[in-house]
Amino acid sequence: MAKVSREKWSKQFGEWFRETLISAEIMDYRYPIKGCGVWLPYGFQIRRNVFQIIRDILDATGHKEALFPLLIPETSLEKEAEHVRGFEAQCFWVTQGGQKPLKIKYALRPTSETILGPMLHLWIRAHTDLPLKLYQIVTVFRYETKATRPILRMREFDFKEAHTSHATAEEAEAEVKEEIENYKKFFDTLCVAYKISRRPEWDKFAGAVYTIAFDMLCPDGRTLQIGTVHNLGQNFSKAFDVTYEKPDGTHEHVWQTCAGISGRGIASVLITHGDDHGLVLPPKIAPTQIIVIPIPYKEKSETVNKKALEITEKLEKAGFRAKTDTREDITPGAKYYHWELRGVPIRIEIGPRDIEKNEVTIVRRDTLERETCKIENLGNELRVIMEKMALEMRREAWEWLEKHTYRTSNLEEAKQLIKERAGIIEVPWCGAPGCGQELEEIIDARILGTPEEEETQQEIDDKCILCNKTAKTLIRIALTY
Amino acid sequence: MAKVSREKWSKQFGEWFRETLISAEIMDYRYPIKGCGVWLPYGFQIRRNVFQIIRDILDATGHKEALFPLLIPETSLEKEAEHVRGFEAQCFWVTQGGQKPLKIKYALRPTSETILGPMLHLWIRAHTDLPLKLYQIVTVFRYETKATRPILRMREFDFKEAHTSHATAEEAEAEVKEEIENYKKFFDTLCVAYKISRRPEWDKFAGAVYTIAFDMLCPDGRTLQIGTVHNLGQNFSKAFDVTYEKPDGTHEHVWQTCAGISGRGIASVLITHGDDHGLVLPPKIAPTQIIVIPIPYKEKSETVNKKALEITEKLEKAGFRAKTDTREDITPGAKYYHWELRGVPIRIEIGPRDIEKNEVTIVRRDTLERETCKIENLGNELRVIMEKMALEMRREAWEWLEKHTYRTSNLEEAKQLIKERAGIIEVPWCGAPGCGQELEEIIDARILGTPEEEETQQEIDDKCILCNKTAKTLIRIALTY
Numbered sequence: 001m002a003k004v005s006r007e008k009w010s011k012q013f014g015e016w017f018r019e020t021l022i023s024a025e026i027m028d029y030r031y032p033i034k035g036c037g038v039w040l041p042y043g044f045q046i047r048r049n050v051f052q053i054i055r056d057i058l059d060a061t062g063h064k065e066a067l068f069p070l071l072i073p074e075t076s077l078e079k080e081a082e083h084v085r086g087f088e089a090q091c092f093w094v095t096q097g098g099q100k101p102l103k104i105k106y107a108l109r110p111t112s113e114t115i116l117g118p119m120l121h122l123w124i125r126a127h128t129d130l131p132l133k134l135y136q137i138v139t140v141f142r143y144e145t146k147a148t149r150p151i152l153r154m155r156e157f158d159f160k161e162a163h164t165s166h167a168t169a170e171e172a173e174a175e176v177k178e179e180i181e182n183y184k185k186f187f188d189t190l191c192v193a194y195k196i197s198r199r200p201e202w203d204k205f206a207g208a209v210y211t212i213a214f215d216m217l218c219p220d221g222r223t224l225q226i227g228t229v230h231n232l233g234q235n236f237s238k239a240f241d242v243t244y245e246k247p248d249g250t251h252e253h254v255w256q257t258c259a260g261i262s263g264r265g266i267a268s269v270l271i272t273h274g275d276d277h278g279l280v281l282p283p284k285i286a287p288t289q290i291i292v293i294p295i296p297y298k299e300k301s302e303t304v305n306k307k308a309l310e311i312t313e314k315l316e317k318a319g320f321r322a323k324t325d326t327r328e329d330i331t332p333g334a335k336y337y338h339w340e341l342r343g344v345p346i347r348i349e350i351g352p353r354d355i356e357k358n359e360v361t362i363v364r365r366d367t368l369e370r371e372t373c374k375i376e377n378l379g380n381e382l383r384v385i386m387e388k389m390a391l392e393m394r395r396e397a398w399e400w401l402e403k404h405t406y407r408t409s410n411l412e413e414a415k416q417l418i419k420e421r422a423g424i425i426e427v428p429w430c431g432a433p434g435c436g437q438e439l440e441e442i443i444d445a446r447i448l449g450t451p452e453e454e455e456t457q458q459e460i461d462d463k464c465i466l467c468n469k470t471a472k473t474l475i476r477i478a479l480t481y
Numbered sequence: 482m483a484k485v486s487r488e489k490w491s492k493q494f495g496e497w498f499r500e501t502l503i504s505a506e507i508m509d510y511r512y513p514i515k516g517c518g519v520w521l522p523y524g525f526q527i528r529r530n531v532f533q534i535i536r537d538i539l540d541a542t543g544h545k546e547a548l549f550p551l552l553i554p555e556t557s558l559e560k561e562a563e564h565v566r567g568f569e570a571q572c573f574w575v576t577q578g579g580q581k582p583l584k585i586k587y588a589l590r591p592t593s594e595t596i597l598g599p600m601l602h603l604w605i606r607a608h609t610d611l612p613l614k615l616y617q618i619v620t621v622f623r624y625e626t627k628a629t630r631p632i633l634r635m636r637e638f639d640f641k642e643a644h645t646s647h648a649t650a651e652e653a654e655a656e657v658k659e660e661i662e663n664y665k666k667f668f669d670t671l672c673v674a675y676k677i678s679r680r681p682e683w684d685k686f687a688g689a690v691y692t693i694a695f696d697m698l699c700p701d702g703r704t705l706q707i708g709t710v711h712n713l714g715q716n717f718s719k720a721f722d723v724t725y726e727k728p729d730g731t732h733e734h735v736w737q738t739c740a741g742i743s744g745r746g747i748a749s750v751l752i753t754h755g756d757d758h759g760l761v762l763p764p765k766i767a768p769t770q771i772i773v774i775p776i777p778y779k780e781k782s783e784t785v786n787k788k789a790l791e792i793t794e795k796l797e798k799a800g801f802r803a804k805t806d807t808r809e810d811i812t813p814g815a816k817y818y819h820w821e822l823r824g825v826p827i828r829i830e831i832g833p834r835d836i837e838k839n840e841v842t843i844v845r846r847d848t849l850e851r852e853t854c855k856i857e858n859l860g861n862e863l864r865v866i867m868e869k870m871a872l873e874m875r876r877e878a879w880e881w882l883e884k885h886t887y888r889t890s891n892l893e894e895a896k897q898l899i900k901e902r903a904g905i906i907e908v909p910w911c912g913a914p915g916c917g918q919e920l921e922e923i924i925d926a927r928i929l930g931t932p933e934e935e936e937t938q939q940e941i942d943d944k945c946i947l948c949n950k951t952a953k954t955l956i957r958i959a960l961t962y
Contacts (some may be wrong), residue, residue, distance in 0.1 A: 031549075033550060033554060038550065044545075065529075067520035070622075075513075076513065091578075092552075093578075094575050095575075097572075097573055098569070098624045100572060106514065106573075118512070122511060438591035
């Protein structure tokens with residue numbers, strides 16, 4: 001595989017990401033409010049396709065899409081004590097309607113548990129109302145005081161959030177597993193590699209019993225949280241008095257979960273696959289999957305253009321998202337550059353000699369490998385290539401992640417790896433929160449939590465990296481965004 | 482046509498609408514903030530389908546979907562003087578981030594012209610950047626002081642807004658015409674009838690040169706504004722200094738339009754077609770187009786259920802959105818009630834005797850007419866029925882609107898018609914704003930404006946209904962929502 005260099009962007013990742021977002025027309029971040037950006041038409045098309053993937057996955061597991069209001073009365077937000085403590089400092093507050101101060105101020109939703117609360121209280125009556133599995137795709141707001149970054153840390157960003165209510169703790173637990181499987185499917189479709197960790201107690205979602213998080217590794221050695229699933233227990237159902245009548249006539253508070261993926265869902269795919277030429281999009285989410293570029297040659301230009309348009313039309317009829325670039329004021333080379341930057345998975349080049357031989361050249365965006373193909377075989381060949389491409393992109397992402405995941409019992413080595421920005425470090429841990437928090441300070445990195453993947457659930461026979469007591473589990477450490 | 486009675490709901494329209502929204506699971510309006518409601522899963526599916534229609538229409542005319550931020554710095558909102566005067570009293574204001582007051586307060590978008598302004602200033606440089614035709618589908622916020630009503634007058638509601646920039650006044654003018662054609666297509670697809678009026682000077686969009694509006698007539702004789710198209714001239718481009726370089730090297734401010742359809746786009750279809758049994762949805766937007774109901778009979782129930790599921794599967798494969806209702810705890814009659822309420826266009830009933838004869842009964846939701854159909858012809862027959870249904874629903878809506886549109890030159894008659902809530906009244910007018918505003922007071926109704934339909938553009942030979950001077954045009958008057 002003749003991969004395009006990613007050396008450069010792995011050293012200057014932040015800059016690469018910011019520049020590519022604007023030059024590939026994904027997001028313009030120059031809006032006059034910090035942390036707010038404009039999704040440009042091309043970026044928005046990718047967004048549409050990514051949203052469709054999550055919709056299909058959630059619809060298939062019986063989640064129903066709904067839409068709840070943006071504004072939260074302060075009186076609602078306050079109902080769950082942990083929750084308000086975690087979020088109030090992060091809220092934008094509406095205090096004024098027209099020229100008048102409001103009697104109760106409203107938060108812009110930072111997340112929606114306290115928006116659903118009063119409605120679930122009205123809706124859920126009997127065990128036959130359960131499970132109730134809802135989701136919505138909305139923008140949420142957090143008054144970030146840290147440095148904001150386009151898509152990665154915004155003050156306004158999209159959120160695909162699922163909220164479920166169940167009759168028993170076991171069912172809520174099973175739902176957490178289902179959400180994890182859903183998110184695995186989602187990121188697998190995006191060809192993104194991830195680690196799944198149970199966040200430590202001191203870093204769970206405000207109001208949750210526990211939090212499971214998906215993290216990816218950025219090329220600069222920092223992890224990015226790209227999805228979370230929370231078991232809420234009865235914390236919110238008690239706060240909002242959401243109960244159901246059991247078959248025996250007694251009442252019980254429902255058991256709840258919630259889960260969310262932000263705009264980082266899209267960032268994850270751009271970051272994982274991009275290279276020095278720009279974006280590389282998996283065919284499934286590419287707004288244009290195939291760009292056909294006629295190579296004009298003197299008096300034959302018109303014939304070539306016509307053939308290119310004809311091929312595109314056939315591909316469209318066969319179900320591909322294909323386009324011809326017939327612009328006359330720029331060279332084929334400039335067109336290659338234009339579409340490579342935007343990550344179009346397949347380029348087809350066609351010139352007068354190709355037409356004579358009844359063939360075209362196919363170029364894969366991820367490897368830039370070229371091959372010729374008879375025009376009559378084009379549909380089938382492209383289907384094979386796109387499937388192969390997705391498989392290889394996924395495999396490559398996983399190989400890279402595994403290569404940058406380290407396991408050590410040696411504190412100095414762990415420190416050194418973090419210092420070198422090597423990736424994710426797994427170390428043995430006694431399980432005491434004190435030890436965990438001290439570890440974060442000593443290593444100057446964050447604890448992602450304990451591995452949640454089944455294959456890493458085995459017992460470990462080791463000592464805690466810090467206190468030397470018997471280790472209970474592995475714990476993951478990394479620099480984080 | 483044996484239409485279901487609409488007598489009742491035309492007298493108690495408000496109540497009917499509110500009750501149907503909740504019982505048919507469109508919107509729950511009991512959220513603890515006035516003017517904010519929850520789109521329930523069934524309503525949300527209709528919304529998805531309606532949004533798809535407008536997306537397809539706008540995509541086809543070269544509008545590109547983007548997404549702009551929600552928050553507007555007060556300094557941006559203030560830039561266009563008329564605009565801020567029109568909107569500032571209607572804004573929700575964010576004044577606080579976390580515990581701290583913000584230096585500049587932010588409005589929640591009541592509309593987005595002043596959000597696009599600073600970005601267009603950055604994007605548009607040369608005549609080759611024009612025309613720039615964008616749209617977005619978002620929620621907007623207006624601090625309504627009037628009585629709010631679900632979907633009809635909300636404080637948070639969805640907005641499908643187009644924003645375009647052009648090189649010349651003529652191109653902007655042509656774009657207004659294109660937007661009008663787009664909206665005609667949209668409402669035609671929803672089988673909704675409308676009048677298109679040029680709003681009087683004193684009722685145009687704040688900051689526009691002129692405003693063209695689509696109004697529908699509700700069964701209670703009040704009109705509802707369901708779509709608007711505005712020619713903005715250079716008002717906003719001057720305020721935000723959006724210029725382009727012409728081929729000759731000089732600079733000029735761009736010419737702009739904007740257009741929008743709110744959640745009332747969905748309301749319009751529910752209101753136009755609903756009856757005493759509930760909603761009636763045109764097949765194109767119905768989440769379920771066909772509901773198959775097995776009529777069980779003793780030991781044959783299982784065979785019937787199996788056949789029903791088999792038919793549904795075949796219909797789905799043929800591209801219909803079909804569903805079987807196999808619930809065992811309720812009667813077929815209760816199922817009819819359930820799906821009629823939700824407006825499912827076609828019901829198929831199948832019992833043991835139908836199976837013997839290899840046929841089913843088809844029931845159209847709008848007329849409740851029944852017919853039998855051989856199972857092997859079902860797909861074709863349903864396609865024909867659905868097309869016919871849409872045509873007849875549209876025709877019926879137009880007939881109703883025309884029947885309730887009156888023309889008179891007699892002031893007393895006009896007054897009387899308004900008093901009787903008869904509908905839309907067209908009267909001759911001299912064109913003087915004073916006369917128009919006086920007319921509004923005397924008749925105690927609103928002026929919708931002058932007819933914009935081509936077929937009503939003819940000259941009129943009459944005297945102004947108020948001042949008796951020569952009339953320039955017709956003007957429409959109605960009670961409005």
